[in-house]
Amino acid sequence: MPELPEVETVRRELNQMIKGQTITAIDVRYPKIVVNPIAQFKQLLIGQELVDVGRRAKYLLFHFGDDLTMISHLRMEGKYQVRDNLQDFDKHVHVIFTLSDGRYLGYRDVRKFGRMEVVPRTAELTTKGIAKLGPEPLTPAYTYETLADGLQRKKKNIKTVLLDQQVVSGLGNIYVDEVLWQAQINPEEPANNLTTAQLTALYSAINDTIQAAIAAGGTTIRSYVDAAGNQGQFQLQLRAYKQDGKPCQRCGTTIEKIKVGGRGTHFCPHCQKLN
DNA sequence: CTGCGGGCCTGTCAGC
DNA sequence: TGCTGACAGGCCCGCA
CATH class of the missing domain: 1.10.8.50 (Helicase, Ruva Protein; domain 3)
Structure with missing residues (x-):
């Protein structure tokens, strides 16, 4: 699916809907989506407050309170869904975050190409994939x-x-x-x-x-x-x-x-x- | 270093 | 109708 304008639109929606929420549980149903070992991924994020959602090119950057960033790339088909009930997620939803207000954030990806990875925030821009990105449109670096x-x-x-x-x-x-x-x-x-x-x-x-x-x-x-x-x-x-x-x-x-x-x-x- | 092909996955659609 | 192959908003890896 998504190129820069779609990812930017998702980023704005996520900020409106879930900024300030704390992750209270995580269900990883298809482990290959997550780059970190699953136990580490959960241990790092559970209890963390989502400070804001940023973006670099087509990468979403979920910024959490303890200087952690969850880098998320949607690749071809990935999308985020916010729902009140677990039953509202279908078989293509591979990672589900429980939020402190009782809602759920689901990651749905029919082709399973997307990836998410937790890194220290100080390393988010030097992580593989992001490090080699050129300047992006509508920024001062793009001349x-x-x-x-x-x-x-x-x-x-x-x-x-x-x-x-x-x-x-x-x-x-x-x-x-x-x-x-x-x-x-x-x-x-x-x-x-x-x-x-x-x-x-x-x-x-x-x-x-x-x-x-x-x-x-x-x-x-x-x-x-x-x-x-x-x-x-x-x-x-x-x-x-x-x-x-x-x-x-x-x-x-x-x-x-x-x-x-x-x-x-x-x-x-x-x-x-x-x- | 560059270029190219294949891989990752599932679903859909055109053509036979 | 049923099958088969091509194709789909992306990126990474290995090989030549």
């Missing part, structure tokens, strides 16, 4: 120079580089297709072959698209809902992703779907030509 310099050093196609999280973080398959359409760049263009005009357009397109998607509460294609069960609305504004067979909203040419780097890729063959 035109970091984007242009980063892309200059990559020979791979632009789509693969934008999905890689090292030059810029937070984009996934949906938003990469969207920003490349917006900036009129062919997804197979070598990253170090973009013109200055394309770099300028891409830099802005990334910020603008992520901002609009957050404002819309993310994109719901198949299954994404936020922690309150709400669907996103950005799918109504998509102009490339899943638009194959439809006319390009800029030029009317039929949007095509191809494979780039093994990922389904949607683009307009007329306004996104190779340089």
Whole structure:
């Protein structure tokens, strides 16, 4: 499911719903979701108060009182649910936290790709996966120079580089297709072959698209809902992703779907030509 | 170091 | 209808 705008939406919902709660029990029904040994995971978190939920790119950072962070990555399908009764969780809910007010926080993940791990808060940004993340859109670290310099050093196609999280973080398959359409760049263009005009357009397109998607509460294609069960609305504004067979909203040419780097890729063959 | 393919899992959908 | 294979908002690992 989730790219930066969806994870940010979940983060805001969790803060509204469960910030300030203390974990009183944990039921791990599918142990591989949890990176720590299960006994350690429980021992560290039970009794801890959730101070706030932060985020780095697509990672949720649950900050607990005793300088602990639970890093949670939703991968393809992970989602959090807050419920009053245990019976409200189905077979795809793999970790359940009992909260001090009697509610439950469940982690549901049909494909079981997601992972959660407790680390000292001082280590949260140097943990594997997070340590190598590039700057993310809408932050001071994300500048035109970091984007242009980063892309200059990559020979791979632009789509693969934008999905890689090292030059810029937070984009996934949906938003990469969207920003490349917006900036009129062919997804197979070598990253170090973009013109200055394309770099300028891409830099802005990334910020603008992520901002609009957050404002819309993310994109719901198949299954994404936020922690309150709400669907996103950005799918109504998509102009490339899943638009194959439809006319390009800029030029009317039929949007095509191809494979780039093994990922389904949607683009307009007329306004996104190779340089 | 980079690039590529496979793995992790389950569900859905198109095509035969 | 039933089966089979491809595909799905992501990331990691091992190998060449």
